[in-house]
Amino acid sequence: xxxxxxxxxxxxxxxxxxxxxxxxxxxxxxxxxxxxxxxxxxxxxxxxxxxxxxxxxxxxxxxxxxxxxxxxxxxxxxxxxxxxxxxxxxxxxxxxxxxxxxxxxxxxxxxxxxxxxxxxxxxxxxxxxxxxxxxxxxxxxxxxxxxxxxxxxx
Amino acid sequence: xxxxxxxxxxxxxxxxxxxxxxxxxxxxxxxxxxxxxxxxxxxxxxxxxxxxxxxxxxxxxxxxxxxxxxxxxxxxxxxxxxxxxxxxxxxxxxxxxxxxxxxxxxxxxxxxxxxxxxxxxxxxxxxxxxxxxxxxxxxxxxxxxxxxxxxxxxxxxxxxxxxxxxxxxxxxxxxxxxxxxxxxxxxxxxxxxxxxxxxxxxxxxxxxxxxxxxxxxxxxxxxxxxxxxxxxxxxxxxxxxxxxxxxxxxxxxxxxxxxxxxxxxxxxxxxxxxxxxxxxxxxxxxxxxxxxxxxxxxxxxxxxxxxxxxxxxxxxxxxxxxxxxxxxxxxxxxx
Numbered sequence: 001x002x003x004x005x006x007x008x009x010x011x012x013x014x015x016x017x018x019x020x021x022x023x024x025x026x027x028x029x030x031x032x033x034x035x036x037x038x039x040x041x042x043x044x045x046x047x048x049x050x051x052x053x054x055x056x057x058x059x060x061x062x063x064x065x066x067x068x069x070x071x072x073x074x075x076x077x078x079x080x081x082x083x084x085x086x087x088x089x090x091x092x093x094x095x096x097x098x099x100x101x102x103x104x105x106x107x108x109x110x111x112x113x114x115x116x117x118x119x120x121x122x123x124x125x126x127x128x129x130x131x132x133x134x135x136x137x138x139x140x141x142x143x144x145x146x147x148x149x150x151x152x153x154x
Numbered sequence: 155x156x157x158x159x160x161x162x163x164x165x166x167x168x169x170x171x172x173x174x175x176x177x178x179x180x181x182x183x184x185x186x187x188x189x190x191x192x193x194x195x196x197x198x199x200x201x202x203x204x205x206x207x208x209x210x211x212x213x214x215x216x217x218x219x220x221x222x223x224x225x226x227x228x229x230x231x232x233x234x235x236x237x238x239x240x241x242x243x244x245x246x247x248x249x250x251x252x253x254x255x256x257x258x259x260x261x262x263x264x265x266x267x268x269x270x271x272x273x274x275x276x277x278x279x280x281x282x283x284x285x286x287x288x289x290x291x292x293x294x295x296x297x298x299x300x301x302x303x304x305x306x307x308x309x310x311x312x313x314x315x316x317x318x319x320x321x322x323x324x325x326x327x328x329x330x331x332x333x334x335x336x337x338x339x340x341x342x343x344x345x346x347x348x349x350x351x352x353x354x355x356x357x358x359x360x361x362x363x364x365x366x367x368x369x370x371x372x373x374x375x376x377x378x379x380x381x382x383x384x385x386x387x388x389x390x391x392x393x394x395x396x397x398x399x400x401x402x403x404x405x406x407x408x409x410x411x412x413x414x415x416x417x418x419x420x421x422x423x424x425x426x427x428x429x430x431x432x433x434x435x436x437x438x439x440x441x442x443x444x445x446x447x448x449x450x451x452x453x454x455x456x457x458x459x460x461x462x463x464x465x466x467x468x469x470x471x472x473x474x475x476x477x478x479x480x481x482x483x484x485x486x487x488x489x
Contacts, residue, residue: 045196084361096169099438102473105384105407110361116196116354123197126435127167127204 006057006087015059023073026053026062031070033141037133041124043068049117052079057086081113081121095149096130157317159419159450160426162220163443164324166198166433171208173440174217178447181218183251184208185432190238191222192275193432194349202241209246218248222432224273226254226346236260243268251297252276253332253346258291271319272296275346277332279306281313288316295319295425299331300410304484308422317425323442323470324430326410326482328390336389340370357387368392383407385475407476413446413462415484416453438473445469 006014014022046066053062063074085093089108092098100122103109111118130149134142163179165171174182185191187199200208212219221242227235235257242250243265250268252258253275261268274297278284287293295317298307311318328334334351338344341356358369368376368387375392378384385391385407394403410430412419419427427450429442445466453460471479 096435096437099435099441099473101434102438105475105477106472107366107378107380107382107384110359110366112358112360115357115359119354120196122435123166123195126169127197129169129172 004088011058011087014055017060019061019063019076020073022060023062023064027064027071027073030064033137034133035070036136037128038125039070041128045120046117046124049080049114050074050078051121052082053090054082054084055087055090056084057088079113081111081115081118083118084110084112092152095145095152097149097152156423157425159416159424159454160218161322161443161446161450162319162426162428163439163446164429164432164434165208165439166193166195166431167436168200168204168208168211169436170432170434170439171219172211173436174443175212175215177440177443179217179443181220181248181426182208182212183220183222183428183432185222186238186241188234188238189225189347189349190227190235192224192345192349192351193222194225195354195433198433205241205245213246220249220251220271221247222251222273223257224251224253224275225349227257228347236264239265239268249295252293255287255291258287258293262291269294272316273332274299274321275332277330279310281310284310284314284316284318288314297321297428299329300326301329301331301483303486304415304418304422307424307484311422311424318422319426319428320412320419320424320484321410322413322427322429322446323411323479324409325386325475326405326408326480328388328404329483334390340373340375340389342371352386352388359387383477391475406478409470409474409476409479410482411467411470411474411479412481412484413449413466413470415481416449416462417457417460420453420457441469441473 043066048065050065063076064071065074085108089103093100100109134145160180162181162183163174165174165182165184171182185193185199187201209219223238239250239261248269249271251271251273253273258270261270270291270293272278272287272293277299278287278296279299279302284296293316297319300321337351341353343353345351352370356371360367365377365379367374370387370389375389390404391407393400396403429446431438449462449466471477
């Protein structure tokens with residue numbers, strides 16, 4: 001099964017959102033869902049660096065940094081490293097269905113700015129076990145994530 | 155029974171190791187989190203804890219664990235390389251993959267029971283070289299550089315007792331493995347001592363109106379139009395202006411895929427097939443291991459009628475650099 005593309009009306013709506021509230025919403029979700037399985041990683045080389053995630057098909061730009069106590073939203077501005085891909089490709093990366101190098105070769109993922117920082121984060125996230133991360137998610141979300149991955153692998 | 159076509163897969167992290175084991179690898183190879191191995195990228199590789207978990211996971215399923223210690227120690231930091239050899243010997247690893255003769259001598263003397271493999275970085279292309287490492291250091295397997303044609307491989311195999319491992323799939327070097335100075339020239343860090351070709355700190359990608367530009371230490375090495383596939387940011391795969399014409403002057407971004415040579419490799423008694431890619435994610439390891447497991451099983455069952463399944467080849471091309479692959483030097487009429 002392929003993961004579906006974002007429905008066009010929703011994409012149009014999302015593209016009108018300003019960055020700050022979107023970054024805050026993203027960070028809140030990240031802290032709730034992902035942070036429990038990421039808090040034990042050594043973030044010392046990454047703390048305080050500014051990340052920008054550009055969801056190209058939604059026209060969405062998310063700004064945030066990572067600290068010892070979780071993600072923090074940032075106002076628009078300069079980023080140390082920027083990742084650009086579609087919503088679907090970001091989802092496929094998060095579900096471990098796709099390898100970032102593969103997406104890069106196919107020009108579906110762009111990493112601009114501090115490449116070393118981008119690679120560091122990519123490698124740190126790769127070292128997290130998806131099952132463990134899913135087990136740490138609240139309210140049965142982990143089961144949904146593993147189910148999605150399972151369906152997409154078929 | 156001697157090893158035949160063992161599938162050796164890359165692991166840059168614990169999830170990648172598990173992906174290799176779960177999808178049918180016979181062995182995984184990994185490195186420590188420092189420049190004792192040639193994939194020294196931030197956040198990648200194993201520390202003592204993940205190594206112990208990884209070894210247990212692999213051994214529980216009968217899969218071997220090999221450690222790459224394939225860079226060249228420098229005098230000031232030699233104890234770290236020795237320590238890495240000691241770690242390998244005391245944690246139950248099945249073999250270490252070495253390039254430096256000094257390190258081989260240390261391993262041989264200090265841990266005589268530790269199995270030694272000669273790394274591709276050792277750049278041994280003749281049976282004389284391979285046998286030298288056997289006589290002096292007791293190596294039991296050699297990974298041959300991707301510069302030999304299969305008849306040349308056969309000549310090595312026929313004149314040595316050392317097991318021979320060949321690259322099956324993955325990133326392709328510019329054919330002077332272990333002796334390449336291109337990254338060193340551009341970045342100031344030699345892959346053989348720093349442990350990485352085109353290290354992240356030297357790489358910059360930028361989307362510009364003319365296309366996506368790749369710079370290595372400030373030098374423009376390629377510019378991709380929107381519809382063009384990309385490759386790794388290495389000098390050997392850059393496009394350069396040569397007498398007024400801009401083209402891939404050294405090699406195109408492409409990956410090695412030797413799958414159609416598998417029957418020939420089985421006939422030669424090749425001990426193992428290596429998959430490149432410790433820098434890549436668990437998804438790649440799972441996809442590539444699965445395909446090669448199926449192919450090796452098929453060739454062992456019916457070598458005469460073996461043909462690579464088009465779906466396997468499509469899957470491998472998808473994850474390849476530049477989305478294409480080559481037989482490299484294995485098949486070429488010239489010597």
